[in-house]
Amino acid sequence: MKVVKEWNGRVYFAGDFTKVGVPVGGGSFVNLDTGTIFPTEEFMNFNDLGAVRVTSAVLDGVGGIFVSGHFQIANTKTRTYLAHFLSDGKLDPNFNVVINGVVNKVTVHAGVLYLLGDFTAVNGNTRNYLAAVDLTSGQVNSWNPNPDVQPNDIAIGEGVAFVVGGYFSSLGGQLRQFAGAVDLVTGIATSWQPSISGASIKTVSLSGGIVYIGGNFTSINGNTRNNLGAINASDGLDTSWNPNVDGEVTKLLIRDGKAYFGGSFTLVGGSTPRNFLARVSLSGAGSPDTWAPAISSFSLNPLEDVYETNDSVFFVGNFDSVNGQSRASAVKVDSTFGTVTDSWNPGLYNNGSNFSTKSILPWNNRLFIGGNYIFTNIVDRNYLFSADLNHQSITNFTPNFNGLINDITFHGNYLYASGNFTQVGSSTRNGFVELDFGTAQPSNWNPAFGASAGEIQTLAVKDDALYVGGDFTTVDASSINRLAKIDLSGTSRSLLWPNLNFNGSVRKLVFSETELFVSGTFTTVSGNTRAGMVCLNLPGATVTNFTANFADPITTPNNNPIGITTGLGTIKTIHIFGGAIYFAGEFSSVNGQSRYLLAGFDLEQKELLPFTMTVPGSSVYGLSDDGNSLYLLSLSQYDLNLYFQTALAKIDKTGGVDRNFSQLQSGNLSSFSMIGGVPIVVGSFYKWNQAFTQGIWVVQ
Numbered sequence: 001m002k003v004v005k006e007w008n009g010r011v012y013f014a015g016d017f018t019k020v021g022v023p024v025g026g027g028s029f030v031n032l033d034t035g036t037i038f039p040t041e042e043f044m045n046f047n048d049l050g051a052v053r054v055t056s057a058v059l060d061g062v063g064g065i066f067v068s069g070h071f072q073i074a075n076t077k078t079r080t081y082l083a084h085f086l087s088d089g090k091l092d093p094n095f096n097v098v099i100n101g102v103v104n105k106v107t108v109h110a111g112v113l114y115l116l117g118d119f120t121a122v123n124g125n126t127r128n129y130l131a132a133v134d135l136t137s138g139q140v141n142s143w144n145p146n147p148d149v150q151p152n153d154i155a156i157g158e159g160v161a162f163v164v165g166g167y168f169s170s171l172g173g174q175l176r177q178f179a180g181a182v183d184l185v186t187g188i189a190t191s192w193q194p195s196i197s198g199a200s201i202k203t204v205s206l207s208g209g210i211v212y213i214g215g216n217f218t219s220i221n222g223n224t225r226n227n228l229g230a231i232n233a234s235d236g237l238d239t240s241w242n243p244n245v246d247g248e249v250t251k252l253l254i255r256d257g258k259a260y261f262g263g264s265f266t267l268v269g270g271s272t273p274r275n276f277l278a279r280v281s282l283s284g285a286g287s288p289d290t291w292a293p294a295i296s297s298f299s300l301n302p303l304e305d306v307y308e309t310n311d312s313v314f315f316v317g318n319f320d321s322v323n324g325q326s327r328a329s330a331v332k333v334d335s336t337f338g339t340v341t342d343s344w345n346p347g348l349y350n351n352g353s354n355f356s357t358k359s360i361l362p363w364n365n366r367l368f369i370g371g372n373y374i375f376t377n378i379v380d381r382n383y384l385f386s387a388d389l390n391h392q393s394i395t396n397f398t399p400n401f402n403g404l405i406n407d408i409t410f411h412g413n414y415l416y417a418s419g420n421f422t423q424v425g426s427s428t429r430n431g432f433v434e435l436d437f438g439t440a441q442p443s444n445w446n447p448a449f450g451a452s453a454g455e456i457q458t459l460a461v462k463d464d465a466l467y468v469g470g471d472f473t474t475v476d477a478s479s480i481n482r483l484a485k486i487d488l489s490g491t492s493r494s495l496l497w498p499n500l501n502f503n504g505s506v507r508k509l510v511f512s513e514t515e516l517f518v519s520g521t522f523t524t525v526s527g528n529t530r531a532g533m534v535c536l537n538l539p540g541a542t543v544t545n546f547t548a549n550f551a552d553p554i555t556t557p558n559n560n561p562i563g564i565t566t567g568l569g570t571i572k573t574i575h576i577f578g579g580a581i582y583f584a585g586e587f588s589s590v591n592g593q594s595r596y597l598l599a600g601f602d603l604e605q606k607e608l609l610p611f612t613m614t615v616p617g618s619s620v621y622g623l624s625d626d627g628n629s630l631y632l633l634s635l636s637q638y639d640l641n642l643y644f645q646t647a648l649a650k651i652d653k654t655g656g657v658d659r660n661f662s663q664l665q666s667g668n669l670s671s672f673s674m675i676g677g678v679p680i681v682v683g684s685f686y687k688w689n690q691a692f693t694q695g696i697w698v699v700q
Helices: none
Strands: 003-007 010-014 019-023 026-030 056-059 065-068 082-085 103-109 112-117 130-134 153-156 160-164 179-183 196-207 210-220 228-232 249-255 258-263 277-281 305-308 312-316 330-334 357-362 367-371 375-380 384-388 405-411 414-419 432-436 456-462 465-470 483-487 506-511 515-520 533-537 570-577 580-586 598-602 619-625 630-635 646-651 663-666 669-675 678-683 696-698
Touching: 003 405, 003 669, 010 405, 010 414, 056 103, 056 357, 056 367, 065 103, 065 112, 103 153, 112 153, 160 196, 160 210, 179 196, 210 258, 249 305, 305 357, 312 357, 312 367, 405 456, 414 456, 414 465, 456 506, 465 506, 465 515, 506 570, 515 570, 515 580, 570 619, 619 669
Parallel strands: 153 196, 196 249, 210 249
Antiparallel strands: 003 010, 010 384, 019 375, 026 367, 056 065, 065 082, 103 112, 112 130, 153 160, 160 179, 196 210, 210 228, 249 258, 258 277, 305 312, 312 330, 357 367, 405 414, 414 432, 456 465, 465 483, 506 515, 515 533, 570 580, 580 598, 580 619, 619 630, 630 646, 646 663, 669 678, 678 696
């Protein structure tokens, strides 16, 4: 995201992107009927540790929810792999269990929260892979089955926990392979010990005194059972239930007398085609029924969780289409045949199609969906979109560019855009376009700025004229070096200024009432020496006497200049505020006086303002104000690993820093605008003040 600007009650965002959605941190709430998300304050933001943010979720029984995953921050607070949210959706401030590894599954039984994962300690107590904590206090209890290898799954019954895996050989102090059961009080293994032949058990569910298991195996107690089977919870003997699946089962879920399961299989019951996903009855031999959604699968985890209503089945996993319709990792289908029945589609997205959603469950008349996605309600928007902030919605404005946009501006019924694109909609446009707001299509005006797309760096409108700056040296057939002024007052589009002959690129344009301030990499304008900044009279386009020499470029620890123009300080941005004009960028002196990265001049007298401040950084490239204070985007100093950090700061007119305004993020900032007195910042960042976001942040 490169630029954000407001026009006629809408906010426009432009840059280098092809999809737009609502950023979330792995957990969100979805309307059961429409699939749309609920307001932003109800998102769950988990920091990304390079894997699935949410691995499991379970209701706490009193209106709240427990969530586990690959995170150490939840809603900006420290929470290591486990968080509790209250019935109002807010993070529980009192529940904070300290765990030293990922929690893969959480389940609640009889007032106790059971954990399974890749951890070895809970609240400082040794607990290898399995633990139990109090629902309210988070205190770990004495239950400690102590398996020698992390199990794959757990199911809790009355007084006993059934644990399955692929590689553990010891559980609850006894030798157990693939499957075992432990007492819920003592953690000691019971006598339950079915004999299973195969490679592993991946999943387990418990219903009606029967333990249902799925995985990669061929027999139970000597009886042929291919990858799916059932065992009595009381004595460990297998039952006659035998769905006979021809490939590995990775997830098994029991819902209302039915078994849903997913995996790498293609046949169920020996001959019935079922690709990756199936449902069978719990009675008899477990024959498949008519429910058969056709899904695309990217991995062996096409199914992760299921929720049933009277006439529909919601399920999540790793897929991108169901019955030929685009549904990324979450879908609602008919409960009888598995057909997609309506437009319900949360539009989940994670910078690519191969991702998995892990958990879905009802909570307060809505659905909680957890996984490793980073967007909901995703829509296609190529390089430009607009938003209605009042309704927190993306509009239908869809011009469809084919390349990066550098800048946008507005006049009347038109939006002007420049960048590296060559086509807008079905029309050829080489780096510049005049867009009609009503149709979202280019007008007939198609000027040629220079020889190639990308030569326009900046756009601005004042009164009825469009100012265009960049690297071009021609406009259509006219010789115009790097700055052009074009008449917008009527239907014609004619040049208003002669060639001012800038000898270097124009990068920034800012207006006062009667003057235009221009910055860039030039050193002469109309034969006048002007190093990187010039002030022009608007009526006559003449160069004024105002001269400011920004010198001494900022350097890296290796003494390499960061500034674009060798030997000169670089101006990144200009802003007029409170009767002064401010210049910011990469410099340490102005007209021989020390000014580090930021300097102000009296707008009328053009005298250097006395305030000087030390900006904690090596560049300032964004300036704006809220009427009282000045805001700046700063690129801070290199750290020991030579990485930059970026930040938004707030200062008063004397240069005093507001220490209470602390805004830090991970990633790069591009620009920002004050909209309704609130800074809206855009860039390539993914986190702001520990809250997950993606390229856009409305500063609170």
